[in-house]
Amino acid sequence: MSHEATLSEKYQSYRDGARFKDSAFLNEEEFRIALQLYIDDFEVANPLGTSRKKHKQTAIYWTLGNLHPKYRSSLHSIQLALLCKANNIKDQGYAKILHPLIQDLVFLEQQGIYVEQLGATVKGTVLFVAADNLAAHSLGGFFECFRVSQFCRFCMAKQEERQDKEVRTGLFQQRTKENHDKHVQEVSHDSTKAQQYGVKRSCPLTESLQHFHVVDGYPPDILHDLLEGIVPVELALCLKALLLKGTISLEALNDAIKKFPYTFADRVNQPQLIPKTFSSKSTIGGNGHENWTLLRLLPLLIGQHIPDGDETWVVLMTLKDVVELAMSTSFTVESLCFLDSKISDHRHLFQKVKSYDQSTTTLSITLSSFEPLVLYLMWTMRFEGKHKFFKKVVRHSHNFKNISLTLANRHQKMMAFHLAATTFFKPSIEIHKVKSVMVSSFPENVQNWLNQRNNQLNTVLVASSVIIDGIKYSSGMVISVGSCAGLPEFRQISQIVVINTDVAVVCRLMTSWYDEHLRVYDLCSNHLPIFSVTQLSDLNDVSSVTLQSSWQTACYTQTVHIMLRGDIEMDQRLMLRVVIDNDDIRKLTLNDRPDSIEELKTQLRDKLSLQYDFKLQYEDPDFSNALCNLTDITDLPARATLKVIPLVTLEFAYLSSPTEESDCSTVDAEILSPAESSPSLRKQWPEVFALPNFSVDVEYRLRQADLSFMKDRIPITPSRDMKHDILEKLAETMYSFKAYPNDDDFSSVAKSLTSKHPSLTEPGPQPGWYGWKNSIKFKMANYRTKLRKAGCDDVMINGGKRSKLNPDGESSRKNVKRPKRGEANYLPNLPDGHDERSLENARKIVIEEMKKKKTNATLVSQMMDQTFPLCRREIVTQEPAVKSLVERWPALFTETGKLLVRFGLPSPIKFPAVFAEFNCVASKNLEGDFYEALDQHTPRFIELFKSKKGTTGQKLTDLMQHINCLSPDVTALRSVVLRGLPILLGDDSSEVFKTCFDTAKEEALASVTVGVLTVVNEDARQQGLNAVHLQPISTAIILEGSTVMDNVRDFPQAVCLLFGLMYALHLDYPKCMANTLRFIQAVMLGLGSKTLPPKTA
Structure with missing residues (x-):
């Protein structure tokens, strides 16, 4: 904040304007708070739907005029003062609705508030109210209809005079505080004069506040x-x-x-x-x-x-x-x-x-x-950006009971989160993509300037772009510095140099002349370029302009347009329309085309603040802009539409049972946050490994080493205790994801370590992280040994007593099923405070609860989470029959076993319990990974189906003909691929993928040992072994002759669930479908060995 007097002749802040200078209250030497209010209506429901206007909200926001514009433009600095339904304003009037707010404002004016940091009581008032014309006239007491005679809130001009007279300041009588108060008083006694004066009533703010008046309190927008x-x-x-x-x-x-x-x-x-x-x-x-x-x-x-x-x-x-x-x-x-x-x-x-x-x-x-309307947010555009938060809350909460209270609570929780953060505003300087460049590569005059300020170092840091106070500068932009012969001088940014905390730009000098017809500046660059170094503090204006050489034109800054004469070629850029949600579609421009899909996803995460894992689909111009999975970055057009498909990260949270009589809106109104993971549940390995926080001492030493490394490029040799602390923390974090990471996992951790802390990069011909990778491997093995000695079942069951020193010891896998699918047996310890007896009692509670007509979903979920180690112990050590598992663990085979949360998304979605079980066992998102891989391989499979000859080709041709009879949606394509995959791989799916009529369901059930049974009507359009039925009567999953799940959503979902159950329950693959299920395991889900064994006959 600033409260020193401004002596500049320019109008740059509200303190320079007549509104401030004429106010004895604001112009006092004591510090005063200048509040800026904003009022507007916004629609939270579909504006074209039947609920339009029903839930329409009126919001009043406020912000501190004392803040610098670079801070005040942040949405976090805009606070909520009042929120109500718009209909309440019409029914009750502004005076009654605004009464609590006005009471607080009166207290601020007359009594003030004590600010502990200042050690004084500070008073304040409303500086102005920003609003559109309708809201300003409505709150100010003027006519909302702009066809009345005196419609203007600033002057007394009449409609007919406005059409005839010259429009120049001073020709019309201005509204003043005196004549407006007189008009209000006369209208209050004689309402017929309202049309004459254009005033209907007094303004509630003017009535109550001593230092605010409606005449000068509502600037134009x-x-x-x-x-x-x-x-x-x-x-x-x-x-x-x-x-x-x-x-x-x-x-x-x-x-x-x-x-x-x-x-x-x-x-x-x-x-x-x-x-x-x-x-x-x-x-x-x-x-x-x-x-x-x-x-x-x-x-x-x-x-x-x-x-x-x-x-x-x-x-x-x-x-x-x-x-x-x-x-x-x-x-x-x-x-x-x-x-x-x-x-x-x-x-x-x-x-x-x-x-x-x-x-x-x-x-x-x-x-x-007042002041510049744009700079000091006297226009409404920035305030309107605040509405987006409330609309998003409504969209995700699905709650319209006392919607105003829900929105207000959510907003205050969001503000509490930001206020509790270490930094409320963004840093003043943000530097992107820094690299080291030799000073000798610059022109001689630039070298001299750099040597004077860079301590004669041979290298200097160069950034691709820099953001200073919210304004971005990057290579290719044009800045205005100084003037010559009455015209501003322009320079094109060549490179951005960072020296300590100072930023300077190396610029190419350009000459200019003005084109009156086009309102542009024509720029000309010399054949022999001349470069100079410019400090950003020397700019005529902090904004920048951009060149457009392909049109021989350039863009603007405020009142400046530029036309470029030269041969500057444009960089290859990527323009993206990114569909995040039905109501959240953003436009994004990337200066350089990413080299890979992973790099593209990384940039999308950074620029769009996406905190969850996702895959990408794009509109393929070769197929009439139909959505296709993005599997090759070269397929992406220069102007493309991308759709973000969130992938589910599974962790457990609980909501109230739907059978309970409690009001569900209470749950919906709370901000959903991921529940703390149970010790028995393991998280999925992240795509980008996030380093944990080391001890305070290690973090401080690493920070100092990284700063030193940026200057002299000399890595450090960590001490023994420092390295021990780093490796111990890494092993602990890795174990929360996997007990037995693979080689790629170790590589990703080592890369993340040296990327965040470059001072740990090791010299030599190998990559700088290679030595750390080996160290982490050894440390992880030692960490598992410690856990084994401590009695951790998860590693004890996979580690043996037999060794070179004890060759007669018991085998590590004695009485334990060999995990032939490449995954170690996952067996978590029993929960603290529980033994097998107490967990057995909890299991019995689940069985009794499942027998009830109205099951308490919350209780079942809690008990299943608690008894998971016991269930896992039975599966791993005893290999019980499926029928026994269904009797002992019925909740495992229901579709509503647990409530899972999509990380990064606000809406909770119920999934079958097997997905949770699979996630715990394999640390994989079964449904998300299965469908992503299936969609990725679908185009290739369709090509293979069409290219096959002989008997296999005839079967696939018959299968492909079925799809012509169906709507070409994603479920149909997935079903065709899953039915054709066994044919392609030489399997016989007739015993696993069964189809029957509803009249023969019982006989069909008796004939299936393991598989998916689809029940259809006798008048089904398609017949045959591999017919694709998108709307069957039911789809059931059968294991060991028992129906474990029925009424599954569709055939692809049934195949996904079938594989998940067989994998999680350690069941053998049917020989007739072994090739197909191994393909799903190894290729589609990446489990176990990535090399498929030879096909079995």
């Missing part, structure tokens, strides 16, 4: 008044005139919009194509950001086709000047006068205006009274 008001309307009228003249065509304009090489921020705010109906609607539509981009880039799109002096074009360029001046981040008295004259010129040139156009006449007055 650039977003609604200009970017979504005047701009789309005047663009439509002017473009219509240009089309009628034949200067341009709509097709040519849309083609230019579509093909224009947008860069940096413009890629996010790329304008939409102009609809053919824009003329009849008298507006081009679009949101504020898109309209702003279109207006700024319009000269570069069609300016070369417009003749000089065209009146319609001059109107557009004058409008562009007005908007750019209004969007500036600082003003002077001269620039305000210039804005006033531009508004007047625009009025003369453009006679047909809408009612919104009156708002432009108030801009110069408001700007001098």
